[in-house]
Amino acid sequence: MSGDDAGQASPVPTAQTPALFTGPRWFIPSALLHELDPDAGRPGRRPRRTARDWVVDFACFFVAVLLGAVAIEALSRNPQVPDGLAVVDQVMGALACAAVWLRRRWPLGLAVALTPVSFVSDTAGGAGVIALFTLAVHRPFRYVAWVGGVNAALVPLFYWLRPDVDMPYLVSVVFAVLLTVAIVGWGMFVRAKRQLMLSLRDRARRAETEARLRAEQAQRLAREAIAREMHDVLAHRLTLLSVHAGALEFRPDAPPAETARAAGVIRESAHEALQDLREIIGVLRAGEPDDAGRPQPTLAALDTLVTESRAAGMKVLLQHHVTDPAAVPSSVGRTAYRIAQECLTNARKHAPGTEVTVSVTGAPGDGLTVCVRNPPPEGEVPPVPGSGQGLIGLMERATLAGGRLEHGPTPDGGFEVRAWLPWS
Structure with missing residues (x-):
């Protein structure tokens, strides 16, 4: 019983x-x-x-x-x-x-x-x-x-x-x-x-x-990270498209070689943007991060980023003072790359024609410091819709990496973004 x-x-x-x-x-x-x-x-x-x-x-x-x-x-x-x-x-x-x-x-x-x-x-x-x-x-x-x-x-x-x-x-x-x-x-x-x-x-x-709630939260955090990557990557590509398209619009009498070079940059940037967008949408449809995609950029790709910006007509000065670049952790290097990429994109939109200085310094135990500075632009620059969202994303990215990020105007009227990332 x-x-x-x-x-x-x-x-x-x-x-x-x-x-x-x-x-x-x-x-x-x-x-x-x-x-x-x-x-x-x-x-x-x-x-x-x-x-x-x-x-x-x-x-x-x-x-x-x-x-x-x-x-x-x-x-x-x-x-x-x-x-x-x-x-x-x-x-x-x-x-x-x-x-x-x-x-x-x-x-x-x-x-x-x-x-x-x-x-x-x-x-x-x-x-x-x-x-x-x-x-x-x-x-x-x-x-x-x-x-x-x-x-x-x-x-x-x-x-x-x-x-x-x-x-x-x-x-x-x-x-x-x-x-x-x-x-x-x-x-x-x-x-x-x-x-x-x-x-x-x-x-x-x-x-x-x-x-189940932890799995959903992890998936939501992964999607937020993908959204940040989408903003950083597509904003950079589309800004290049805008700059070169604007150059072709305002200089119809440009030499054929310069016109062909600008058209090539537009074509290549559009192709890269579509490929990045296709990969991100594929990850979102799958519901989980895709490890089979292209490798994420690290600090070693910073030179390529500066070269692309210079090819788009920007004046960029790179000051690379890292004792051992190969020893930088991949997550820290990727965060530093995204910070520099977003800052160059913002400088191209808000301070066109100025010389942007990108400084990267650091050593193991001291951390990695990324500083992007530009002087005030010449003339009046029209406001860009949605300004400030990229800086908010950079602050979140730096905080998630265990570092900090500060930004604001300089005494001469320019703008500076300074980030510190841990490097143990």
Whole structure:
């Protein structure tokens, strides 16, 4: 009975729901509360018995009837019990056995009702044992202590009024008290085991939910990183397109060689931009970073970036003072490259025609410093929509790398971006 009964949740009335645990009500998780009380929040509805419930309930009813039959046989051998009283005893025992089917709906009420019935009827003793066990399984100890204590206290009086013909009085009392304690202990063990299993199940559900949330958060962070890469790469490529297209528009009388060179830069930049965009969209569709794409740029690619900017007509002065460029970590070098790339793009948009100075210094243990500075532009430069978003992305990128980034105007009216990245 313990193995079957332990796997069943106790459907109890809503009014008894706070008594599922001896601790405070707020400590019960909602999933665990639902497992212990399937009818919670559904007042007035009868619990639905499953096939297993019917088997367990029938087994309990059979045990109660079997114990009642044993008591009938004992009554027939007891000369102190008149025949009329024996008939009444059997009728009360039959009603008590029938009431066992109500043990799931009213475990406390059934146990309380069968306590006096079991006291006056021998054949109702089996039903009383089943009711006490059910109470220990489905209710906290404070209810079990009261009902079980009353049952144990009535044992000496019961055997004093109806002595057993086979055992001495003291042996009968001790045996009945020990049986009551064993039934209560068995029921409490089943209840504790059920609560443990439900708690472990609830923890497993929470762990699965947390793992799914962590995976979603990691995917979201990866997509944000891809978005930053898209901004950095495409902004640089499209700025080159804009500069050369503007040169062709305002200088239609340019020499054929210069026109061909500008058209080649436009074609190459457009091709690179489309390839970068295709790769990024492919990663977004796949939902995870693509390790099979082109290698990410590092600090060694800074010379190529400056060469491309100079080919676009910019005046760029590169000051490279790194003791051991090959020893720069790839993540730090990639961050430094993206900072320089975004700064050159901004200088091309906001300070066209000026000479931009890119300075990279650092050593292991001291960190890597990237400084991009440009003087004020000549004449008035029209405002560019969306200005400032790139600098916000650079600050986030530097912070994620464990460094810091500062930017602002210089005393002569120019602009400077200075970043420091850790290099251990």
